[in-house]
Amino acid sequence: MRNTVSSTAKGARVSDPEVTIEFAGLTKTFGGFTAVDDVSFAVKPGRVTGFLGPNGAGKTTSLRTLLGLVNPTSGTATFGGRRYRELASPLTTVGAALEAASFHPGRTARHHLEIYARAAGLPLQRAREVLALVGLDSFVDKRVGGYSLGMRQRLGLAYAMLGDPRVLVLDEPVNGLDPEGIKWMRELLRNLAAEGRTVLISSHLLSEVQQTVDDVVIISKGEIVHEGTLADLDTGDQLRVHVDSPDRAALGAALESAGFTFETSRSGFIVSDVEPGVVGHTAFVSGVELNALQRKASGLEERFLSIVGGGDVS
The missing domain is CATH 3.30.70 (Alpha-Beta Plaits)
Structure with missing residues (x-):
């Protein structure tokens, strides 16, 4: 599979305003269970931020709340001060990929993305552009049901990039990728951040993203237990x-x-x-x-x- 690390077919929209993600006192309870407890942190433009924690720590609930899929019990999660549902053009502001396997298996990759492009008022050729961006240009007319997990990850990223957004929110983006694909993903995310975009990626393993991220936010049992740069986390080898x-x-x-x-x-x-x-x-x-x-x-x-x-x- 051909790899490329060029971020957009038309180049970054450097004149667009930068967008900061901000969680402020975010709390979500389900019955008597608190999944997220008073979570507060910011994700800055021009940097890749890793949102890390064990399975069940509260990462997915936080991201789903950020994207308007879950209503918070209290607090807010916003993009440039606006909730996701308040964005005038969500697809061109935020690109998100939470579930790589959510595409209909009977449709082709191009068909999927053309549907989304038409709904968002984007030119249909943008579907081919982002599929080429993620290295799927040779598989655009193959049914998604025949895709490997790594290919579905790439398709999820293509969807996220469809609107050439200023913000990317990706859940476990290297899951299912081979070593070459992980290297490609790392370089792509670094390039996107270098263009001034805001990049938030989640993972349950630091080792998967430590060569990619600038900042780390660690959550455990629904609470933030560490926030800072990757260098802050590396306090030197304990004796x-x-x-x-x-x-x-x-x-x-x-x-x-x-x-x-x-x-x-x-x-x-x-x-x-x-x-x-x-x-x-x-x-x-x-x-x-x-x-x-x-x-x-x-x-x-x-x-x-x-x-x-x-x-x-x-």
């Missing part, structure tokens, strides 16, 4: 040491006696906030033989998991 011994019981007792913070792993113990030399000396004076002692990096993904409390991110 962690992997250590093991043929006599793990004796080693565990020595670590506990020394007052170290540690956890058991499949390959021994992980000790936090202590230099490897100190761990080795503790084992030595306790008469414990070691067969492994090395510094272990935590990485951004582990930092992310620690913020959300180690929730299920599968």
Whole structure:
């Protein structure tokens, strides 16, 4: 499949005003369950913002509320100060893709997009332009039922780009893409932001988007638990040491006696906030033989998991 990273067939509408997404005290309850609790953050133009959190954290409810699909219990979610339903021309202001598999399987990609283009008063040729943009120009007349998950993701993005919008809201945009497709998506989103567009993408894994985003907003159990730049999240590798011994019981007792913070792993113990030399000396004076002692990096993904409390991110 041919890939391209040119953002629009006609070029970005750089003269259009920039649009900021703003969540202000957004709360949504379903019966006695609070899915989103007092969520407030802004998504700035010219940047890619990652909206991250485990499955069930409240991401989808927040995005559906932003797009007018769910009514909030309180608070607001707006585009440039306007709710989605208040936008004069929604398709040319906001491009959204929440469900890549929502297209009728019996219709072709071109047929789908021409229907949407006609309804929005856009030229029908725009359907071919955006299909070429996402690398589907060779499959425009193939029924969507025969598309792979990755191809449906591309079709969802083509729909989102149909009105050449200033804002993009994409839910799990790299799901189903192969490595080449992920690289293509990353470059495309970076280019769109560089044109001054506002780009908000959701994911349950930081590792999927960390080479794409500028800013991160992390939600867990319906509440915002971190907001800032990706650099803010990367506070440096936490000092962690992997250590093991043929006599793990004796080693565990020595670590506990020394007052170290540690956890058991499949390959021994992980000790936090202590230099490897100190761990080795503790084992030595306790008469414990070691067969492994090395510094272990935590990485951004582990930092992310620690913020959300180690929730299920599968």
